Amino acid sequence: MEKTTATQQTMDQVISPAQLLEHWQGHRRLTRRVIEAFPEKELFEHQIGGMRPFSEMVAELLAIAVPGLEEIVSKKTVEFREKSDFGHSKAKVLELWDESTEEINKLWNQIGLERFQEYIKLFGQYEGTVQSSIFYFIDNEIHHRGQAYVYLRSLNIEPPFFYER
Amino acid sequence: MEKTTATQQTMDQVISPAQLLEHWQGHRRLTRRVIEAFPEKELFEHQIGGMRPFSEMVAELLAIAVPGLEEIVSKKTVEFREKSDFGHSKAKVLELWDESTEEINKLWNQIGLERFQEYIKLFGQYEGTVQSSIFYFIDNEIHHRGQAYVYLRSLNIEPPFFYER
Numbered sequence: 325m326e327k328t329t330a331t332q333q334t335m336d337q338v339i340s341p342a343q344l345l346e347h348w349q350g351h352r353r354l355t356r357r358v359i360e361a362f363p364e365k366e367l368f369e370h371q372i373g374g375m376r377p378f379s380e381m382v383a384e385l386l387a388i389a390v391p392g393l394e395e396i397v398s399k400k401t402v403e404f405r406e407k408s409d410f411g412h413s414k415a416k417v418l419e420l421w422d423e424s425t426e427e428i429n430k431l432w433n434q435i436g437l438e439r440f441q442e443y444i445k446l447f448g449q450y451e452g453t454v455q456s457s458i459f460y461f462i463d464n465e466i467h468h469r470g471q472a473y474v475y476l477r478s479l480n481i482e483p484p485f486f487y488e489r
Numbered sequence: 490m491e492k493t494t495a496t497q498q499t500m501d502q503v504i505s506p507a508q509l510l511e512h513w514q515g516h517r518r519l520t521r522r523v524i525e526a527f528p529e530k531e532l533f534e535h536q537i538g539g540m541r542p543f544s545e546m547v548a549e550l551l552a553i554a555v556p557g558l559e560e561i562v563s564k565k566t567v568e569f570r571e572k573s574d575f576g577h578s579k580a581k582v583l584e585l586w587d588e589s590t591e592e593i594n595k596l597w598n599q600i601g602l603e604r605f606q607e608y609i610k611l612f613g614q615y616e617g618t619v620q621s622s623i624f625y626f627i628d629n630e631i632h633h634r635g636q637a638y639v640y641l642r643s644l645n646i647e648p649p650f651f652y653e654r
Contacts, residue, residue, distance in 0.1 A: 373643040437501065470635025474640075
């Protein structure tokens with residue numbers, strides 16, 4: 325008797341949907357610790373070379389993750405819009421971050437394996453497959469969080485270890 | 490008549506090995522443009538907050554990519570060693586980068602789909618699957634390149650677009 329189990333399906337994959345979710349959430353846990361490492365004032369004000377403060381980068385990440393997945397799940401185009409109102413509060417940033425964490429888990433379970441190679445035009449303008457879009461979400465987060473590491477170091481604050489998820 | 494083609498195999502995957510290679514090489518093309526954007530002196534000397542100059546981060550990326558893949562392919566443990574001798578030359582950095590590009594392509598074709606979920610202990614110390622190790626290589630590159638963006642901006646130099654691969 326042969327059974328095709330979830331484990332068997334994972335073995336035939338470079339990375340399974342469940343592994344990719346955990347990969348992303350691991351990165352998001354690290355980003356959360358980076359947000360926490362900032363003093364509240366510097367989270368909203370510190371920048372280098374004319375770049376945005378980290379709070380504005382986080383607003384971008386929040387505007388991409390859940391709305392992007394909602395569009396993938398519903399197949400209904402939404403407009404890209406950064407609208408996070410943090411009210412200069414680090415606690416509010418973390419609260420919205422944690423809400424997104426839950427939402428991502430719920431939406432993820434509605435994306436079947438057969439969807440990842442499907443072509444989409446996200447936010448009405450970014451063309452690619454579902455997988456390339458999701459990797460873009462993750463890579464963009466790593467990119468901006470790397471910038472936050474420099475901000476923290478320039479403030480003489482030690483960032484969390486990159487390899488701890 | 491049914492044929493199981495490479496396309497069919499791709500359709501059943503979150504991301505196929507060929508797509509993951511192209512994803513990585515796309516990131517490596519962007520990193521190459523970031524190296525090029527640095528003036529030679531600043532590539533080797535400019536830093537913020539006590540962090541390493543970007544040339545040293547590139548030496549780390551070179552020490553991970555090809556040696557890491559060689560270990561995955563050969564299953565023989567190697568010691569992690571940063572040994573790039575750039576001789577303070579940007580041309581040399583780019584030359585070694587391009588050599589690695591070719592080596593990565595050659596090694597990649599020796600990694601079968603069934604290997605990606607295999608557990609390994611890379612460089613004798615980093616435990617994980619082949620896929621988690623390769624994603625670590627890519628993510629670590631994005632992380633440090635994000636830092637290089639801040640270095641460039643602090644030098645009043647516009648970095649290449651993040652989304653151009």
